[in-house]
Amino acid sequence: MTALGRQVWGLTIPAVAWAAHFIAIYALISAACAPRGLIDIPLMFGLGIVATVLFGIAALWPTIRPPKGAALTGAIRVGGLIFAVAILFDVLPLIFSSGCGG
């Protein structure tokens, strides 16, 4: 793959990590708080943290080690940071709420 091709990957990986994380959090909340009650709150919380750590690292990875080439490095950094912050925002409700809250 060309250097630019790798940089394009560096742009997309954080985006995909964010998407996966968002789906995970939404699914966990739905599993815990809908009538079916698939999982309980502590499990939801635990899995949410695991997902956040995993996908958070994935989102920041290209920022920490940008693929070689100069064309898109700035964009990769900004993109990685935005998505990392978004991942953090999406998990905050889990951390600050004590339950599904009615």
Next chain:
Amino acid sequence: MTAVDEPQSYSGTRKGEPDKTIEEVWAQPTGLRWWSSVSHRVVGKRFIYTGFAFFIIAGFLALLVRTQLIVPGNTFLDNETYNQVFTMHGTLMMFLFAIPILEGFAVYLIPMMLGARDLIFPRLGQFGYYCYLFGGIIVLSSFLFDAAPDGGWFMYVPLTTNAFTPGVSADFWLIGITFAEIASVTAAVELIVAILCARAPGMSLTKMPIFAWYILITAFMIAIGFPPLIIGSILLEANRLLGLPFFDPTVGGDPLLWQHLFWLFGHPEVYIIFLPAAGMVATILPTFVGKPLFGYGFVVAAVISMGFISFGLWAHHMFTTGLPILSLSLFSAASTMVAVPTGVQIFAFIATLAQGRPRMTTPMLFVMGFLFIFVLGGLTGVMLASVPFNWQAHDSYFVVAHLHYVLIGGMVFPLFAAFYYWAPHITGRMMSERLGKWVFWLMFIGFNATFFLMHVTGLRGMPRRIATYPEGIGWDRLNLLSTLGSYILAAGVALFIFDFIRHLRHGERAGRDPWRAGTMEWLYPTVAIGFNFHAIPPVETREPLWNNPNMLGKNAEDVEGVMRKMHDGRRETIGCDPVSGSPVQIVRLPHPTFTPMFTAFALAVAFAATIASAYFVAIAGIVAGLLGFTIWAWEPSDSGVTRDAGMGYVLPVNMIEKRSHMHIATVGTMLVLYALLGSLIFALLYLWNVYPNFAAQTAQPNLLWTGLSMLAGLVLLILAMINRRVAVADKIGLATVMNLAVILASIACTACLALAIQRTDPWGTALGATMWATLGFVALNLFITLYWALFNAARKVTGRVGAGQSLPDFNLATYAKGTAVMVLITGGLFLAATLGGLS
């Protein structure tokens, strides 16, 4: 391949016009055949003019709304008419004005900015336009039958079900809008492929004009964001026609499912409207500042992150529906967060402004108006993202004010900037700067008068969507002023129309690059040849007209580039590697044809007949449409030869590999199809999760048939791979046999899946109905696979494709593999339901 073989006749020359010059081959058809044009310039302009017509109609409806509200207790419109008028206003504005007109600009501009002679699938462009036109006419014609939809632009159930909306008004909406959406989705796939596969030599992704990035991301968003609404509309229509209970809580359906599907589309929709407009701003600003856009890379990153994050916000439209507080917090946090990428773009625009002394032309005024209004709309957006505030302001005029600040500020003002900026490109004449300033100030003052006050009206408790209000509760004067403001706004738009008509004859001649812009659409003198480039120049920078003295220093037709010579009497352009932009193939383009128009018309008949419950006519329309597609695709293959593209490039024509534009289009189509499937799976999981006791009442799929369906899916997957191999190896007879094998496997998949859920009653529970809907969707894809394989086999048998022309089978394999995986996913879900039980 070094030798350029130019055999006198191969299948690709059959459609050629070898005796003609390049100008003649590309000439616009005249007379009645004008309608058969496939040129992106013509189609783009049609989208723009038609979109503007819908803007005028919807704007007129808005004036009716405002006139009704001018005084308390007004009887200008009765309640029913009022409901129809605001519903049609919102519907036309969102679906038939905003998206299509922006796509029209993209269709018109993208090829020229990127160095292509036309969009990569010109016939698809024509098809999309006619779908849009006919869909729009269907929606509008509801007025003639006094059956205009009146359920609000988001058509909430149960209001829009048969019980509360008898008659056909909701059907007009559901069917007409779905039809028009097909146009948006086809245009999106086409734009994605055009941007990735047809750029000037050397234009890598990072050398693309910023507008192309905006359009690329927008197009992906359309491809993923429209499917939830298409599925939602089909489910609701199936509910109305067949009584399938998707949204009926008495059998485990849920009105909120409609809201989820609608807003899964609806929220990204507003970003789909905003992003292309912001891309226009990012193009216009640098021209008048005279400096490149500040922070190109940052803007690219911001646009990508906006594109993604906007899919994680939809439930902020559902804060008052009783979702768990935890969900509300998630969507509230995510909604606040989206301000960050928006802010990055706004800062990049402001920093660009700060780099020089901008020339305050009319387009610039509108850009400034955009910055001012949109930022205010963004601020009220952040306010509404906070759940407690939202509970207060929900469904009040505060929301109406907010949504118009973002939509008019974020889209209409940039659009008017674009009208003034690109009008000389389209008409060859300049619009008036003096009148333009009047237009701007009238619109700006009128807009703020109308909508700023609505914040206050809303905070004073006035709900949206009420036809009238009592006197003396503090709303009278605000409403009066809002209405007067809307008249001023309308006067601005009227003056614009006057100026546009005036400038067609009396405007100053524009000449070449009148605004001193840097992007390639201005390379030729305005009102230029229809095929954009005599030769396609290599591009090294983002503003080639500023940095490359050869471009404006010469006559446009003398600028050096590839593809100066025409081959085989065919329309063609250069195809590139998606990332690096280096030329990899010659892309053959179609000549004018009526087939796409005919196909769109046949489908329009089918849709209209469905509204009228004339089901035989509907079936006839669908068959005719299928026939249209078949004729469309039944053409001599172009692959299999190489040609000299000039500047040292000897390239294959319509190459057969993964980077081929056709293959990338197939992948893009799969993306849309998977978004459709994903919406159905969302519905399945949602109903299963929210109504456990109704899930328990739904009959479980049969284990044996489920297992067999997964086996059949696996077989289809493997057969598709073999099909590709033998086709690429030019074993034509064997490839035909493999086509037949694919057909049999598709039939087996359909049969096994249907047998697996034969005991599930679609009318019994909503979950059962959704299982059948999912099956129906997968079966449709299996049918397309089958039909395509049959088509390819027939073409091989009749000698339409020969050695070295395996592209159709190459693409079929990708489609069949995608479909096989759908079978596996659906089978897997059925299997889980059988093994885990539905309870």
